[in-house]
Amino acid sequence: MYKSCVMLIQLDEITKSYGVPGEASHQVVLNGLSFRVNEGDSIAILGPSGSGKSTLLNIIGTLDHPDGGDFIFKEKNITEFSEKELDRFRNREIGFVFQFHHLLPQCNLLENVMIPTMMDKSGKKEKLRNAEELLNRVGLWEHRDKLPGQLSGGECQRAAVVRSMINHPSVLLADEPTGALDSSNVDKMADLLMKLNRDSGIALILVTHSRELASRMNTIYELKEGKLHTK
Ligand SMILES: Nc1ncnc2c1ncn2[C@@H]1O[C@H](COP(=O)(O)OP(=O)(O)OP(=O)(O)O)[C@@H](O)[C@H]1O
Ligand SMILES: [Mg+2]
Numbered sequence: 001m002y003k004s005c006v007m008l009i010q011l012d013e014i015t016k017s018y019g020v021p022g023e024a025s026h027q028v029v030l031n032g033l034s035f036r037v038n039e040g041d042s043i044a045i046l047g048p049s050g051s052g053k054s055t056l057l058n059i060i061g062t063l064d065h066p067d068g069g070d071f072i073f074k075e076k077n078i079t080e081f082s083e084k085e086l087d088r089f090r091n092r093e094i095g096f097v098f099q100f101h102h103l104l105p106q107c108n109l110l111e112n113v114m115i116p117t118m119m120d121k122s123g124k125k126e127k128l129r130n131a132e133e134l135l136n137r138v139g140l141w142e143h144r145d146k147l148p149g150q151l152s153g154g155e156c157q158r159a160a161v162v163r164s165m166i167n168h169p170s171v172l173l174a175d176e177p178t179g180a181l182d183s184s185n186v187d188k189m190a191d192l193l194m195k196l197n198r199d200s201g202i203a204l205i206l207v208t209h210s211r212e213l214a215s216r217m218n219t220i221y222e223l224k225e226g227k228l229h230t231k
Contacts, residue, residue, distance in 0.1 A: 010035075
């Protein structure tokens, strides 16, 4: 298994609360959370509903801001980035997969997986080759002209993984990627993620309720009382 000791992400004493301090609505979700991810790591995050898993993933994915703490990604302090810098950074470095695939119903499969490449027009040919290579790898190249509605749930979810990989991100964040899949598709998704981790060295951070998927990762954490604990 690919393993490196080059640090990719470091979170230090991250805090995140919702609501107004002092009022009943106030809720501390992340409470001084520290976490380190090396290149090529594969990590599962478990934890009960409401423990803050999606909040944490959104912070790592720069879709949400922490209230406090430091966030270093590839030796850069992300907390100092402007919104515009964050958009470019996110598009280049981070792939997302969610519980539901969010493919655009009116676009065919190939168009859907090419969407993240539209922000940067350069290297179109190479990106198309990359799409072909990835779609071939997941057995979907022959379905490239189909609309999402003409594909199975498992096929759509694998296409969502291809879309997340199209810009060669250094980390793939997945929030319940198999939550809507049956067990044979959970297996296929686990195989695909592990293959990407092995072949491309992409770091995986998965939030999952599936013990089966979690057991394929190098490290398993539980999010409890606002912090991560090794399982
Ligand atoms: N925008 C928001 N405003 C107020 N509270 C929020 C907001 N987003 C999340 N929360 C609260 O923060 C807590 C953590 O939510 P989060 O979605 O991170 O949990 P989770 O661990 O992903 O849960 P699940 O397993 O159900 O997806 C929850 O109690 C939720 O109600
Ligand atoms: Mg969640």
